[in-house]
Amino acid sequence: MRTQIEGSLAVAQAVAACRPQVICAYPISPQTHIVEGLSAIVKRGELPGCEYVNVESEFAAMSVAIGSSAAGARTYTATASQGLLFMVEAVYNASGLGLPIVMTVANRAIGAPINIWNDHTDAMSQRDSGWIQLYAETNQEAADLHVQAFRIAEELSLPVMVCMDGFILTHAVEEVDVPEADDVARFLPPFAPRQVLDPADPVSIGAMVGPEAFTEVRYLAHDRQMQALELIPQVAADFAEVFGRDSGGLVHPYLTEDAETIVIALGSVLGTIKDVVDERREKGEKIGVLGITSFRPFPLRAIEAAIGDAKRFVCLEKAFSVGIGGIVASHVRMAMSTHPIKNYTVVAGLGGRVILKTSLHEMLDKAVTDSLEALTFLDLDTDLVERELARTRADRRSGPAAENMLRDLGTVRAASV
Amino acid sequence: MTTHDTTIDPSIDPAGYHRGLIPEVVHHEPATKPVKFYQVGSFAVGNRLLPLEVRSVQSDPNRTNALTSGHRACQGCGEALGARYALDAAMHAADGKIVAVNATGCLEVFSTPYPETSWRVAWLHSLFGNAPAVASGVAAAYKAMGREDIRVVAQGGDGGTVDIGFGCLSGMFERNDDVLYICYDNEAYMNTGIQRSGATPPAARTATTQAVGDEPGNVFGQGKDLPRIAMAHEIPYVATASVADLRDLEAKVHRAMSMRGARYIHVMVPCPLGWGTAASDTLQIARLATQSGIFPVFEAEYGEVVASSPIRRQVPVEDYLKGQKRFAHLFKPKRRDDVIARMQAQADRNIRRYNLLPQGGSPDAPEATEGSL
Ligand SMILES: Cc1ncc(C[n+]2csc(CCOP(=O)(O)OP(=O)(O)O)c2C)c(N)n1
Ligand code: SF4
Ligand SMILES: [Mg+2]
16 A cells, blocks of 8 residues: 555564564664564554564574574564674574574664764675675665565575665655555465474474584575575566566666666665766766665676676765775676776765765766776765874874764864854 | 472562463472482482382383483583483473473583484574573464464573573563573583683682682682572572482473473583583582582572472581582692681571571481482
8 A cells, every 4th residue: 555654664564464473673773663663563463473572682682583483483573783783693693594584674883983873884794694685775665675575585594684774764754555465465475484493393403513514504505695696586576566566676777778887886875876867867978877686695697787888887885894995896896807897986874974966976077087086985074084183193192083073073063153 | 308488478479570470379389299218328219119100200211312312421411411301301291392492502512413413302502692582482483373382491501591691581581481491500611611600609610710829719709699580580480400309300390391481490410521520420419519508409489489408418518519629729738718618608598598407407317318209
């Protein structure tokens, strides 16, 4: 049903339509509205046969999810940021055990300094965890991806993380056609676990594995993600058949066919980028956009095909690997390894920094003339950085950097009033 | 034999934490009923002297052998012994419908290297610090699926329970999830080579509290008493047990399995490797722990002690300490009467707190021995 709805609530309703049997909840912004929404749905009795567990930490949330999934129940949880990091040991365990848990990550920065706003540092830190990672561009896609996630997870016996931008999507009210239970029932078969704790047929799950088989177990984890490369587009096609709209898949190319420059990004910023690209297209620039929906598995071939004969790509990333730079860019370079092209990493939107169209235009003006730095921090306040660097040079005990810079900003603002 | 404090009001649950979960009648019968064995000087359980229906689970030729032979525990491992009795008793009580969740630790490591898994029960190991939460998840799944006939037992070592898994354990307790958690307490992190845990007693030598310096071994004034912390959660059932009395352990597992909600059993399991004892002395050492009062054996329901096992023949704590290499520095090169006295004071406090000598003093005179079932 089409309705004006907050992103979090749309996701809660989409998840409920998938008839989860166990939901583990722990609060952290900007994810909290999702589990709050589900709490109300369960409490109202709209999800009979669903256990809603208020756990004491994210580590427990993922651990409860591990237990319930291993017992054969469809299981869901949601988290963000510090919460995702708090559960990391269990995140790896869930994928290592091959348990088809679905988890929303409402993307948010990682502290210190503590920051509740959006970027992708949280989910990117788990890119090697063995989970499938799907990034939603819109709230419609966020809702739809959850329905697809259960199908993918259960078919492959692998957990799936659905990443949606914190606040930008989770707290935005817009029109969403929320998947309904009847349609979902036609799309998502009941959970038939590949492995299950069953007293009638007891197995040991989670036994110690030594060097004799560990490589093979890990190889199979990779192999299943390679299978996901085939499955994800099929699931998106099936979804389109039942629900009548395109959502999910591996990548979303936009005006890439004849493009000389392709801007690559994940998540909600794609909307802004498309607006900018439309404006540049009007001026005759051959520029396109490539949205990556599936970051794990990483669709090397689909990306190579979408980039085609372009001259350059620009990766706009909401996270970076400190000490080297772009994460997505290094992946895309791998996709282009047989015919490398010029490429740029632009780190943007960290900790909720607004990504302005004007800034993107300025950056792209340089990119299309190949005068952009290989690694750029969009809208970096270099004065602020320089002042702090000067302080550290002048004084051995220059104090906490973040607080120093906030003080500087306060002074500047006060002076300008 | 077990004494019972009959002064406790059966309608215990002032805060209403366990709404609807209090059994109609709070049982004040002991988990173990006294049975007299006329084998003076022997501690043998004597199954053959008992009618069939009261014999131990282990004496049943059709016992489940939940933890079967072929595992790699050290000889004389108290944990292997305790786990076998506990799991078989749980299987017996639940008609075989048990799922076991295991924390990382000796028990998990010695039982599972494939292809020789020793578990003949549906069994899941996830991590070191999350067994209570994983078990909560299994229980939630069965509740959701209408399969509450399948019962969930979680188990871990003292490190997995009192330290790294403590948050998850407390959460499981607080939610009163339908899980029986069993802690096998060997008083240190054994699997990683005998390091101090929050359950390591004072003065004990471990690899991280070495027997060197002026105050060798673990320090006084630290550590946690998990059974009492569990009781503070006012969960339906908390008990301590020891491999010194396996019949009592079985009976307590049965008692726990007759209830729903969060239940906790803390079992003392000597570790020959970590404690520096002979493999053949495991039960003897465990018995000295209970008979000295250093390890009190009791039961509590909804936060209040309802029964305790009296000391049968009191021994000084020194008798317990001197057989173990981890306490050897208390006797050589210089005898540390001051430290031994502090340990004795702990035992005396347990004796007072749990009324372990109801007749007062030490019933040293030999009497008809009593076993329990
Ligand atoms: C998060 C984490 N930290 C540390 C370890 C290492 N580790 C594995 S078993 C163990 C000791 C277990 O001690 P305990 O729970 O007392 O069980 P025991 O081996 O004594 O039976 C430790 C420290 C681990 N596996 N995971
Ligand atoms: S080290 Fe101790 S607990 Fe571990 S197997 Fe050996 S005896 Fe048992
Ligand atoms: Mg231990």
